[in-house]
Amino acid sequence: MTxxxxxxxxxxxxxxxxxxxxxxxxxxxxxxxGVRARLDHLxxxxxxxxxxTPWYPSPMDDxxxxxxxxxxIEPLFGTLAEAEELIAEAHTRNIRVIIxxxxxxxxxxxxxxxxxxxxxxxxxxxxxxxxxxxxxPDGSEPPNxxxxxxxxxxxxxVPDGExxxxxxxxxxxxxxxDNPEIRTEFEDVLRFWFDRGVDGFRIDVADGxxxxxxxxxxxxxxxTPFSDMEGLxxxxxxxxxxxxxxxxxxxxxxxxWLPDMARAARYLRRxxxxxxxxFDFLVCPWDGERFRDVISRTLRAHDEVGAPAAWVLSNHDxxxxxxxxxxxxxxxxxxxxxxxxxxxxxxxGTRRARAAALLTLALPGGLYVYQGExxxxxxxxxxxxxxxxxxxxxxxxxxxxxxxxxxxxxxWSGSAPPFGFGSGGAWLPQPASWSExxxxxxxxDPASMLSLYRTGLRLRRELPAAxxxxxxxxxxxxxxxxxxxxxxxxxxAPVPLPPGEIVLASGPxxxxxxxxxxxxxxx
Ligand code: NOJ
Numbered sequence: 001m002t003x004x005x006x007x008x009x010x011x012x013x014x015x016x017x018x019x020x021x022x023x024x025x026x027x028x029x030x031x032x033x034g035v036r037a038r039l040d041h042l043x044x045x046x047x048x049x050x051x052x053t054p055w056y057p058s059p060m061d062d063x064x065x066x067x068x069x070x071x072x073i074e075p076l077f078g079t080l081a082e083a084e085e086l087i088a089e090a091h092t093r094n095i096r097v098i099i100x101x102x103x104x105x106x107x108x109x110x111x112x113x114x115x116x117x118x119x120x121x122x123x124x125x126x127x128x129x130x131x132x133x134x135x136x137p138d139g140s141e142p143p144n145x146x147x148x149x150x151x152x153x154x155x156x157x158v159p160d161g162e163x164x165x166x167x168x169x170x171x172x173x174x175x176x177x178d179n180p181e182i183r184t185e186f187e188d189v190l191r192f193w194f195d196r197g198v199d200g201f202r203i204d205v206a207d208g209x210x211x212x213x214x215x216x217x218x219x220x221x222x223x224t225p226f227s228d229m230e231g232l233x234x235x236x237x238x239x240x241x242x243x244x245x246x247x248x249x250x251x252x253x254x255x256x257w258l259p260d261m262a263r264a265a266r267y268l269r270r271x272x273x274x275x276x277x278x279f280d281f282l283v284c285p286w287d288g289e290r291f292r293d294v295i296s297r298t299l300r301a302h303d304e305v306g307a308p309a310a311w312v313l314s315n316h317d318x319x320x321x322x323x324x325x326x327x328x329x330x331x332x333x334x335x336x337x338x339x340x341x342x343x344x345x346x347x348x349g350t351r352r353a354r355a356a357a358l359l360t361l362a363l364p365g366g367l368y369v370y371q372g373e374x375x376x377x378x379x380x381x382x383x384x385x386x387x388x389x390x391x392x393x394x395x396x397x398x399x400x401x402x403x404x405x406x407x408x409x410x411x412w413s414g415s416a417p418p419f420g421f422g423s424g425g426a427w428l429p430q431p432a433s434w435s436e437x438x439x440x441x442x443x444x445d446p447a448s449m450l451s452l453y454r455t456g457l458r459l460r461r462e463l464p465a466a467x468x469x470x471x472x473x474x475x476x477x478x479x480x481x482x483x484x485x486x487x488x489x490x491x492x493a494p495v496p497l498p499p500g501e502i503v504l505a506s507g508p509x510x511x512x513x514x515x516x517x518x519x520x521x522x523x
Pocket of ligand 1: 062065102168204205255316317
């Protein structure tokens with residue numbers, strides 16, 4: 001493996017949601033054998049690293065984010081030995097491996113939570129979690145008014161009358177990070193996987209580990225006592241020391257949905273995390289001014305702490321961006337308004353997604369590609385209710401359709417479901433029209449989304465990468481120079497092409513740059 005200094009500063013990282021990537025053993029669920037068989041697709045795409053969503057043993061209440069054992073592999077996915085082989089095989093292809101770590105909570109089937117239930121109130125076992133008596137004369141009301149991010153109260157009562165905190169589903173009890181045992185345990189888990197060759201961790205709910213121990217009630221929308229608490233920095237400083245004690249530049253990437261980018265950048269100081277997903281970019285509606293604002297703010301905030309930006313358009317938690325950008329009204333994304341009923345124009349969404357890909361690939365810093373984004377897949381909106389698996393659907397009583405629509409198994413080949421996903425069907429139904437969106441079909445088509453990503457990822461390494469300077473090319477046109485010229489026309493009418501030789505375009509261009517089209521030019 002090449003050991004280029006600061007590889008993570010400009011890395012293209014591909015997110016594999018294992019359950020839906022490729023099924024090697026024919027049980028309808030993706031697994032490590034499936035990933036190993038498809039490593040060539042990833043090598044051919046030209047990415048630098050893979051991020052695997054949780055692969056640990058799990059009852060799968062939240063797609064594996066409910067971890068029952070942090071030191072093993074979910075049997076549906078494979079074995080620890082296979083994971084080690086997969087890491088080694090990725091490395092021989094110059095692909096690094098980042099895995100998810102889920103330190104905010106575990107599964108209710110984790111042995112520590114089971115021990116806490118058994119040991120009863122006041123026990124040291126309960127101190128690893130947030131157990132509290134209830135309120136009201138008979139303790140039948142939750143200890144405070146916090147809401148689960150999946151809907152409903154953030155507390156569940158156990159038979160002896162105490163309640164435990166869970167910011168997500170009731171099967172995901174929150175750890176008490178004030179307890180030194182939790183800190184030691186996770187430091188050990190980091191070492192366990194670093195010893196097995198992983199190149200880094202994506203830290204789930206990185207902003208949420210530390211809680212205000214008084215557990216105060218919150219006003220509507222106020223997340224202060226359980227997000228972005230000062231005590232987190234000390235945890236990440238200790239994690240950074242562990243990462244730095246290994247060779248080969250092991251990295252820590254934070255998942256933080258924080259409202260204030262300057263606050264988020266504090267986690268990226270030199271002795272803390274290496275990078276964090278830029279969710280402001282992901283949620284940005286299709287509007288040139290808004291994108292320019294997000295990009296400028298991002299670069300400024302990251303420059304101040306010497307960290308690279310990490311651009312992201314989609315992941316396994318949000319509506320796929322082909323669908324978001326194809327919506328008539330609000331083309332942005334927020335968890336509060338998951339707009340599954342709004343009309344979608346997939347042709348418009350796809351044109352914009354192509355332009356957005358070239359924008360993302362042109363920006364300074366690193367970027368993430370969510371599996372299927374390189375095929376131009378859209379959100380599957382018509383999954384029958386009885387097949388939906390995301391706990392969000394049940395916990396909101398169906399008001400929020402949940403995240404299954406962006407987790408539908410990937411189409412690889414052939415003309416009918418499961419499109420080469422595996423020999424045993426697919427755990428969520430795939431649209432019949434995905435026959436034209438298989439990796440096989442798109443590899444043969446120079447005009448496909450896959451070809452655009454492949455070319456873009458390759459050229460991105462070769463283009464000069466100077467500091468970004470904004471260009472003014474008229475209203476609705478986002479343009480900059482950084483050794484090469486980038487322009488994206490967000491306006492409703494074509495605009496003249498800027499000077500230079502076209503290196504890559506997201507759609508047909510003549511002497512004009514059409515609406516929702518992006519180009520890279522070199523002079
Ligand atoms: C963020 C993960 O990306 C999401 O899928 C999960 O449900 C929550 N964290 C809770 O772990």
